[in-house]
Amino acid sequence: MTTEYTKLDTATKSLTLIQAINEGMETVLEQDPSTLILGEDVGKNGGVFRATDGLQEKFGEDRVIDTPLSESGIIGTSVGLAVNGFKPIAEIQFMGFIYPAYDQIMTHVSRIRMRTMGRYSVPMVIRAPFGAGVRAPEIHSDSAESLFTHMPGIKVVCPATPVDAKGLLIAAVNDPDPVLYMEPMHSYRAFREEVPVESYTVEIGKGKIRKEGEDVTLITWGAMVPIVEKVARQADAKGISCEVIDLRTLYPIDQEIISESVQKTGRAVIIHEAPGTGGLGNDVVSIINDTSFLYLKAPTERVTGFDVPVPFFSLEKHYLPTPERIFKSIEKVTNF
Amino acid sequence: MTTEYTKLDTATKSLTLIQAINEGMETVLEQDPSTLILGEDVGKNGGVFRATDGLQEKFGEDRVIDTPLSESGIIGTSVGLAVNGFKPIAEIQFMGFIYPAYDQIMTHVSRIRMRTMGRYSVPMVIRAPFGAGVRAPEIHSDSAESLFTHMPGIKVVCPATPVDAKGLLIAAVNDPDPVLYMEPMHSYRAFREEVPVESYTVEIGKGKIRKEGEDVTLITWGAMVPIVEKVARQADAKGISCEVIDLRTLYPIDQEIISESVQKTGRAVIIHEAPGTGGLGNDVVSIINDTSFLYLKAPTERVTGFDVPVPFFSLEKHYLPTPERIFKSIEKVTNF
Amino acid sequence: MIESYPLRQIIDDEGNLIDSNNRDLINRELVQKAYFNMYRIRTFDKKAKSLQRQGRIGTYPPFEGQEAAQVGSALALGENDWIFPTYRDHGAMLTYGADMTRTFLYWNGRMEGCVPPEGKHIFPAAVPIATQLLHAVGASWAEKRKGTNAIAIAYFGDGATSEGDFHEGLNFASVFQTPTIFFNQNNGYAISVPFERQTNSKTIAQKGVAYDIPSVRVDGNDFFAVYFEMQKAVKRARTGGGPSLIEAVTWRTGAHTTADDPTKYRPEGLGEDVVDPLVRLERFMKNAEYWDEAFITTTHVEVEEEVEAAVKAMEDYPAPRVEDLFDYVFAELPEQLKKQKASYLQLLGGQ
Amino acid sequence: MIESYPLRQIIDDEGNLIDSNNRDLINRELVQKAYFNMYRIRTFDKKAKSLQRQGRIGTYPPFEGQEAAQVGSALALGENDWIFPTYRDHGAMLTYGADMTRTFLYWNGRMEGCVPPEGKHIFPAAVPIATQLLHAVGASWAEKRKGTNAIAIAYFGDGATSEGDFHEGLNFASVFQTPTIFFNQNNGYAISVPFERQTNSKTIAQKGVAYDIPSVRVDGNDFFAVYFEMQKAVKRARTGGGPSLIEAVTWRTGAHTTADDPTKYRPEGLGEDVVDPLVRLERFMKNAEYWDEAFITTTHVEVEEEVEAAVKAMEDYPAPRVEDLFDYVFAELPEQLKKQKASYLQLLGGQ
Numbered sequence A, B: 001m002t003t004e005y006t007k008l009d010t011a012t013k014s015l016t017l018i019q020a021i022n023e024g025m026e027t028v029l030e031q032d033p034s035t036l037i038l039g040e041d042v043g044k045n046g047g048v049f050r051a052t053d054g055l056q057e058k059f060g061e062d063r064v065i066d067t068p069l070s071e072s073g074i075i076g077t078s079v080g081l082a083v084n085g086f087k088p089i090a091e092i093q094f095m096g097f098i099y100p101a102y103d104q105i106m107t108h109v110s111r112i113r114m115r116t117m118g119r120y121s122v123p124m125v126i127r128a129p130f131g132a133g134v135r136a137p138e139i140h141s142d143s144a145e146s147l148f149t150h151m152p153g154i155k156v157v158c159p160a161t162p163v164d165a166k167g168l169l170i171a172a173v174n175d176p177d178p179v180l181y182m183e184p185m186h187s188y189r190a191f192r193e194e195v196p197v198e199s200y201t202v203e204i205g206k207g208k209i210r211k212e213g214e215d216v217t218l219i220t221w222g223a224m225v226p227i228v229e230k231v232a233r234q235a236d237a238k239g240i241s242c243e244v245i246d247l248r249t250l251y252p253i254d255q256e257i258i259s260e261s262v263q264k265t266g267r268a269v270i271i272h273e274a275p276g277t278g279g280l281g282n283d284v285v286s287i288i289n290d291t292s293f294l295y296l297k298a299p300t301e302r303v304t305g306f307d308v309p310v311p312f313f314s315l316e317k318h319y320l321p322t323p324e325r326i327f328k329s330i331e332k333v334t335n336f
Numbered sequence C, D: 001m002i003e004s005y006p007l008r009q010i011i012d013d014e015g016n017l018i019d020s021n022n023r024d025l026i027n028r029e030l031v032q033k034a035y036f037n038m039y040r041i042r043t044f045d046k047k048a049k050s051l052q053r054q055g056r057i058g059t060y061p062p063f064e065g066q067e068a069a070q071v072g073s074a075l076a077l078g079e080n081d082w083i084f085p086t087y088r089d090h091g092a093m094l095t096y097g098a099d100m101t102r103t104f105l106y107w108n109g110r111m112e113g114c115v116p117p118e119g120k121h122i123f124p125a126a127v128p129i130a131t132q133l134l135h136a137v138g139a140s141w142a143e144k145r146k147g148t149n150a151i152a153i154a155y156f157g158d159g160a161t162s163e164g165d166f167h168e169g170l171n172f173a174s175v176f177q178t179p180t181i182f183f184n185q186n187n188g189y190a191i192s193v194p195f196e197r198q199t200n201s202k203t204i205a206q207k208g209v210a211y212d213i214p215s216v217r218v219d220g221n222d223f224f225a226v227y228f229e230m231q232k233a234v235k236r237a238r239t240g241g242g243p244s245l246i247e248a249v250t251w252r253t254g255a256h257t258t259a260d261d262p263t264k265y266r267p268e269g270l271g272e273d274v275v276d277p278l279v280r281l282e283r284f285m286k287n288a289e290y291w292d293e294a295f296i297t298t299t300h301v302e303v304e305e306e307v308e309a310a311v312k313a314m315e316d317y318p319a320p321r322v323e324d325l326f327d328y329v330f331a332e333l334p335e336q337l338k339k340q341k342a343s344y345l346q347l348l349g350g351q
């Protein structure tokens, strides 16, 4: 049974998001001897972001494994390990480097259970930092969730807070199916939260209302959550009451939390980093179209990355949804 | 200047879709000495579907090149050829085998013009047969357009008829930017059409109304076009007048043709083969939402592949949109 | 380089032992196992081609000519090993214990064809070329971690050596010293592309040098040569010696698949000098006095019956369930998929 | 295997000629070109690190310790050749003619940094590892098709040899006999992973065997060894001899990037015995009487001025235009993108 962490009455520690991820991995490595971590620089170096810091020291080179520089290799061998009793947590150093492994994920990770009618399965977690805004070099800032939400057979989660990060990580590892675990790089060390010390899970497939409101529903995830929350408070101050939904799971998406909120507010703005065309925002538009058509007081707005490659960092602030763009869309749906 | 083929008053030949593709390639190989074809089995064998039949014989091993079995190799070397003066037409044997080349397409093909501010560009065409319904083995039947329409920097076209096939192919080769040219396998030899003998182009970015109608707009592309046309005629017979739009270009999409039609009919059904979640259908829902909200008499319907991997062929007819499912959605938007 | 990788042989084309010292390696049991399995999969293969021609199954990739390589390798494996085959390795799979009815079902577009018998580690055939090499590395790595002495074998063709996953697979196996056998069937062609245009090296075996993986080149139409070289590699893997690469030089007698026409690209007469591996084994059996008419007759009858029964079972198999389209994507159906399934079943029910 | 690939050297750590027969290969012009360029890119590199520390540019991957490899290889190229570098090869790029201001701009998050001087074939640095090898194959293939004698060089690190694209690149080059030089800088580490854990072969050079590509292993800190081995490979490529693989064994003196902390993973003292390639060259210059104070002083002054001027030009560079976010994605802006651009510019204008 999944326990929502809010129900826990337990000791907590103040952690950043990346520390919470580290704790989540420590927890599962302790709980389940079949788990192992593999990836580039995850061992001795503790990960380029220190996500796996201290884990090789604690669990040994056999559980926390530095691999060759080879993403298809990491995922392909994880498939073999997973069908044969292990639970790999594979790190892809940046989401923009997941593409060499796309074939393995698309043709094997996501399909093995179906093609063998359940005889084989690959319970594995693929971790990948994603998103722009940290002045990183080229290709380091992509948001590639749509390439995986469109891929039947894999779940996609994306925590926005330290508490969700730990709980979703443990849930992902416990899940019988492969899970892509997207880590909003920009939020890694941006803020702290009190995180339960003990093990807990956050249910995959459930979004969370971060702020209640009456006039407009703002739907987002990842590093956009704190930005959208801030804009929502500013809008409130200007008399537009905004509800903020953090999707947390991108596949399977929590349709109910969306439709309930939009049926209440009658207006929605979706905010995400990836380019609008082909972005997950369109799926949310469809969900609203399918479930809440008659409730809509205005066409749904999307505020997304532009339909351009994530630019070099001198321009990235113009690529990303800005508070101004978000607010403009809030006004637009309100004044329609 | 692009000439819509309908304006041509010229000799024609009755061709299947794949013959028209072959003719298109022959035309460009003749017109432009910088063009070359490369891929697996495209040379001596003339392609596993005979798309390149006779071309190596006619143009030599130097222009029509059998490569090693290596999709990343085909696309990666095409990048080098394209920046250095050639126009590669790269064949990926089946769209389900494009995934090993995804990294090259995502991080280079689509980005070189932008990152070099136009100094380098890669005018190339990537051809890939796609879609289910031909009793092919696993992975041979994927519809992966969304993975490319979501990728800024590449255009995506998909002809449904022999005339469009030839004209779009020539347009794609002439285009200064990379173009993914998707070939509906199921339509390769399904029917013939009178195709102009001379060279002509079909403009990239323009859809086509295949059938006019008043009550519902049906939006589709590729191998679904003839099926949808048939359902549309049946619906007409039952008193529901359907307009059929063949998008032809999937990026950049022809927003105008969609909005004009939907503003006329007030109802839309989108039909495609790929899974619904993350499918291009959602983009079309967004376009309708953005442009035609106040005209809508019913929520837009999508009839798509289910959110499952394309199954083994014994089940593929259940995976694909059936006339029954399409008709049910037409009724649904009509009776809303 | 080719001199460093001489073609290892035990019997010649006439079925004579090349080195009489090897006589003791061979016994009746082994010879009969070889014959039985090679004849069995040959019969399966012929049947499959004929079923395809009659439209009773889908496109099919015959393995005729590669029986010695497939049987020789599969028979050298143990109970608990893992095999990671391609679409052309149903001969090896059947030899290792795959179910024949299900093998026919696979080629009839049924996912039931991917489900191995309980307890047998037979991965479904890989269609995307070379991807399975990494799975074999992972599965055998898992055995090493568990401290068993089980191993994994990856089957792949000459064309597969051009894919990145071939390289990444061999590199991982070597770095982590996994008990993996990379078993290459160099059958001369990847669809229409001859080996000489697939790569510029004269052998596939020499590609092992890049990873310091012990490699051999063996006559893939010589059952005994394959079997004994496999035994060495198996032993090395079981005893902590790490991965091996075996290039079994063989020949694809027929078309790439039933949809392919080799006259388009294969020079006439090419390969005509290749002695069929089954004929070669028969010659050896006759030369070395292993020929036993009674055994041969029983084998033929038994195999014919098995194949016919499997075809019948395949054709009598319950029709595919529409539910199967949805039920195995995840351990538990997500809400959306549940709805898609329900509404489709309802539509079907209403027709 | 390692015996087949001895480390080729011309001068030793003390700066002495190892084989006096090689004395005639070397002349003042070459020595001064080597010194000038190595000193120049060393100065650039130091400046870049210091700018990063001051927050005046972004994360930066220093190439200190690899100057002999980068300069030795770049100087052996001709006017019309193509270079396909990585993020760590700005030393080679600068030597081959890249603009220094733009190089700083690159590391300041400006796409202007990817635009080479008109007429210079310098591809932007590849960030996704090993992808550029295939581009070099394609570009040099194009030269071969055009009938020129221009060639292409791909730069890559030891870690890059694990990616599938490394393998596919070498295979294509070999099959099509393209005039491509695969220039590897084996600097001992791929971020934190030492070469011994990246692959199990003792050398990278031996990986050429897999493709029958001529390969050598050279002391990458010995400018002359690199330069002369490059010359051989260049000549082979220009004269139809096809691709070559050069492993230049060198050492990354500093961190992987300015965001990296090598003390986390690199044993203390490791690499301390490596003689700095610039020091080695200086020793040679002194030993062989090429040392010329006037030249050294002029070089230092000239380089210091150039670097300072480039920094100033970088910092004075016009601010990035928001329009550039949209304008270069396609040759012509598609309708949707036009709208996105217009509405964003309007929003910005209205602020």
Ligand SMILES: Cc1ncc(C[n+]2csc(CCOP(=O)(O)OP(=O)(O)O)c2C)c(N)n1
Pocket: B040, B069, B071, B093, B097, B100, C088, C127, C128, C129, C156, C157, C158, C159, C160, C161, C187, C189, C190, C191, C252, C256
């Ligand atoms: C990634 C990928 N690309 C292309 C194909 C199409 N294809 C199927 S079999 C084949 C040739 C394989 O040749 P080889 O590896 O020699 O095996 P063989 O068929 O000879 O047994 C090709 C190109 C595929 N299945 N997967």
Ligand SMILES: Cc1ncc(C[n+]2csc(CCOP(=O)(O)OP(=O)(O)O)c2C)c(N)n1
Pocket: A040, A069, A071, A093, A097, A100, D088, D127, D128, D129, D156, D157, D158, D159, D160, D161, D187, D189, D190, D191, D252, D256
């Ligand atoms: C496909 C891909 N995976 C991962 C990375 C992250 N990354 C950047 S540099 C690097 C190490 C490269 O090592 P090597 O090839 O030896 O070159 P060096 O940095 O030593 O010059 C890694 C893993 C990347 N850039 N691209």
Ligand SMILES: [Mg+2]
Pocket: C157, C158, C159, C185, C186, C187, C188, C189, C190, C191
């Ligand atoms: Mg083959």
Ligand SMILES: [Mg+2]
Pocket: D157, D158, D159, D185, D186, D187, D188, D189, D190, D191
């Ligand atoms: Mg390195």
